[in-house]
Every structure is written in structure tokens, then in C-alpha cells.
Amino acid sequence: MPDARVEVRGAAWFEPTADGVLPHRLPAWTRAQFPDAFVAMCDEQPAGVRLRLRTAARRLTLHVRTWRVATLPHAEPAPPERFEVVVDGRVAGSAVCTAAGVLTFDPGTATTAAGPAPVGAVAFTLPDGAGTPADVEVWLPYRERVALVAVVADAPVLPPAAVDAPRWVHHGSSISQGANADVPTGTWPVVAARTAGLDLVNLGLSGNAVLDPFVARAIRDQPADVVSVKLGINVVNHDAMRRRAFGPAVHGFLDTVREGHPTTPLVVVSPVLCPLVEDVPGPTSIDPDAPDVRFRTAGRASEVAEGKLSLRVVREVLAAVVAARRDAGDAALAYVDGRTLYGDADAAELPTADLLHPDAAAQRRMGERFAAVLRAL
Structure with missing residues (x-):
């Protein structure tokens, strides 16, 4: 040990x-x-x-x-x-x-x-x-x-001095884990934590932010002064849910987190811009015919009307879930549209080479922007 x-x-x-x-x-x-x-x-x-x-x-x-x-x-x-x-x-x-x-x-x-x-x-x-x-x-x-x-x-x-900074527990996808950052302190959660002066626990899990109950319980059971969950992109990547199941699953995930943190500031963050699946559902996969790592989707835009999830639908559902919970009295719950961290203008300046993950400069930009969210909390 x-x-x-x-x-x-x-x-x-x-x-x-x-x-x-x-x-x-x-x-x-x-x-x-x-x-x-x-x-x-x-x-x-x-x-x-x-x-x-x-x-x-x-x-x-x-x-x-x-x-x-x-x-x-x-x-x-x-x-x-x-x-x-x-x-x-x-x-x-x-x-x-x-x-x-x-x-x-x-x-x-x-x-x-x-x-x-x-x-x-x-x-x-x-x-x-x-x-x-x-x-x-x-x-x-x-x-x-x-x-x-x-x-x-x-x-x-x-031995080091005791940490006295507020503890931030974050869960998200590969972008939250750090995909395409050039150094460990360049991932957007680390940039945000260091900028805002927080003690980070990063539960970003590449390809696996799919509302797993064991992750919600892991967040519930540990100390936290602020919690954030960045949800949606991996659900679309795996084509893991339809619209009917997604909203209740988000509610259930948040219910579990709230069992351990009933009044802790809790931020729900929707996906950043990803043109590949903005209006088209998954599943996505690595394109075997591409000369380098590049993603593709097998979904069709017409399937959204059948209940499949695109990122636009995901954001609509997440915003509705947060609004409903706030109306029910959860005043410490907030919603952040991921496109405010990486949106159309950012994609034009800093495009995603693999069609899914922002690059190192975009990771830092996202972290600087989310630090402002954390400071406000």
C-alpha cells in the first residue's frame, strides 16, 4: 500500500x-x-x-x-x-x-x-x-x-499538508476523462478544478457515462461539496436507450446522488457540440476504413421520430428533467448546456479530428469556462 x-x-x-x-x-x-x-x-x-x-x-x-x-x-x-x-x-x-x-x-x-x-x-x-x-x-x-x-x-x-479546498466530484464520458488533452493538467476537469481552487475527484469514464446505478451510488457515498454529471453522449454512442427510458433513468440517477447529497450543488451538463450525432442517433463506432481513428454513426435521422436519441433530443430531455426537479423544490440543481463549453464557433476554430473528441486547446477552453460555473456555485 x-x-x-x-x-x-x-x-x-x-x-x-x-x-x-x-x-x-x-x-x-x-x-x-x-x-x-x-x-x-x-x-x-x-x-x-x-x-x-x-x-x-x-x-x-x-x-x-x-x-x-x-x-x-x-x-x-x-x-x-x-x-x-x-x-x-x-x-x-x-x-x-x-x-x-x-x-x-x-x-x-x-x-x-x-x-x-x-x-x-x-x-x-x-x-x-x-x-x-x-x-x-x-x-x-x-x-x-x-x-x-x-x-x-x-x-x-x-507527509503533505491536509487539503482544505472544496471537494468536487465529477462524472462524464471520455471527454471528461481527458480525451485528446496533451497533459494530465490539461484535461478540462483538471483545468476547471485548478482554476477554481477545488479538490477534484474525476469519475470520467470513456464510453461509459450511461447512467449506471453503481456510479450514482459511488457518488452518493463519498464526501462532496459540489457534484457535476455530464450526460448523454455515451447513451447516444451505444444507442443504449430510447427517449421513453432516458428521462426516467436520469431522474433515477439524480435521485440516488441526492440520497447522499440532498442539498449539495449539483450540476447537470449536457453534451458539447458533436455534429456527427447532433440530429442523427447512434450507435457510433470507429470507422475501419478511415486512415486514422475517426468515428462514424450507423443511425439515420429518420429514426429520431421513432424514439431514438440524438444530442438535440438529449439536451431537450435533460433540460426538462432539471426544470421539473427545480419546480419540485431542488433549488441546488442547475443545468449547463454543453454547447456553452464547446459550441459552433469553437468547432469552426478547433474542429474535432476524430469527429467526436475536442482537441487539447478545446479541452483547456472548456475547463476555463466551467471554472466560472464552479465559482458561481
Whole structure:
């Protein structure tokens, strides 16, 4: 288990394995309810997870095992993701783990296969504090599976100061997990949290924000000063629900969250702009004929009249759910249209290369905009 001098923030529990200590973002009890290995893979990807400590060291090295995802049919592993070090609140450097294993993911069957991973070193040179201990955070990659092996420093490591910032628990899709961000602190939830001065728990689960009850209970059962849920795009991606089921399912998800947080500020965020499925339903998938990773939809616009969900319909339903609950007395519930975070003008300036996920610059812009929402709460 982690040393008491090193706090791992943003993780629900730690699994001791032969490869090292594996942080999980969802509680251990949820694993029995995972529908497939895709959810397990996302749970083990440490989006928003960071190590906290105090030290006067100039050299800090993190020994880890990492696995990079290779998504079929394009079986090449993703390029190395960066670890980042933050010293006294400021980003002070980044590094990659050059040694890595491969975790192959088949989206068609929602299965994974992990190969062996060697121990690699992620080394940082910290600013010279003239022997004065500084508050240090090491942010882990948002998409690589990371097992923690050791922290080595050239000066004593001390326990970190207690966190006194308000705690923000967020759930969403791959965009919330960080898709296409260039660094861990560049994902929009981390940008928003650091800008607004909040302590983030990121439950963004790539492809898996589909109103799973175990996620609602995971949010319900943990401390939170503010909660946000970004819903809809994955429901459309999977063609998981029709309009008849979607509204009541959202109500049920929010009911569960409210059991643990009856008066906590709770924000429902609708999908950001995605022209691929604005007026056309899913299911979506990776286009096997495209030269690079690009998404397509098998839905037809005519199917919306039959009850299938497009993003335009999703936003209409989410806004209606929030309005009904506010009319019923839930004054701490708010609705944010995702297109205010990334809309038509943003898509013209910063288009999505894969037709689904905004790029790194758009991730930062979304975070800066959502920080204003958080400050208002």
C-alpha cells in the first residue's frame, strides 16, 4: 500500500498486485457490477489521480509500470502520455515513462488483454528551494494504466499538508476523462478544478457515462461539496436507450446522488457540440476504413421520430428533467448546456479530428469556462 508520507488523491482504493499498487477511481465493491472489461479498463486509468508529498528534493523519481492502450482495429499502442509535477501550485515539468506494456482493447467485444510491463522511471528535476520543503504533486496520465512501485527522492519526503479546498466530484464520458488533452493538467476537469481552487475527484469514464446505478451510488457515498454529471453522449454512442427510458433513468440517477447529497450543488451538463450525432442517433463506432481513428454513426435521422436519441433530443430531455426537479423544490440543481463549453464557433476554430473528441486547446477552453460555473456555485 502507499507510504503514509505520500498521499494518493483522486483514487477510491488501491489494489496491491504483483506489478505494484494499482489505483482505482471507483470503489472496490463496484467491480462485481461492471458489465465488461471496458469499464474496468477506464476505472484503472488514473484520470485526475495525483501523488502529494512535501520535500526539498531537487530530483524526484517515480518508479511505475504503465500499459498503453492499443485499440482495435488500429492495433498500434497510443503514444506515451506525460506525467506532470506541480510544485507549490505551479506546473514545474513533465516526463514520460519510456518503458511500457500494451493493453489491447477490442471495442466490438468490450474485452481487453494486458501484456507484461517492465518497471520504468519517470524523473523530474524540481526547482531549487534552497533547502526549504515544497508542496509537490505528481499527476498521473489520464489514459495509461499505471501501477505505482516506488517514489525516490534525493531529500527526505514528508507527509503533505491536509487539503482544505472544496471537494468536487465529477462524472462524464471520455471527454471528461481527458480525451485528446496533451497533459494530465490539461484535461478540462483538471483545468476547471485548478482554476477554481477545488479538490477534484474525476469519475470520467470513456464510453461509459450511461447512467449506471453503481456510479450514482459511488457518488452518493463519498464526501462532496459540489457534484457535476455530464450526460448523454455515451447513451447516444451505444444507442443504449430510447427517449421513453432516458428521462426516467436520469431522474433515477439524480435521485440516488441526492440520497447522499440532498442539498449539495449539483450540476447537470449536457453534451458539447458533436455534429456527427447532433440530429442523427447512434450507435457510433470507429470507422475501419478511415486512415486514422475517426468515428462514424450507423443511425439515420429518420429514426429520431421513432424514439431514438440524438444530442438535440438529449439536451431537450435533460433540460426538462432539471426544470421539473427545480419546480419540485431542488433549488441546488442547475443545468449547463454543453454547447456553452464547446459550441459552433469553437468547432469552426478547433474542429474535432476524430469527429467526436475536442482537441487539447478545446479541452483547456472548456475547463476555463466551467471554472466560472464552479465559482458561481
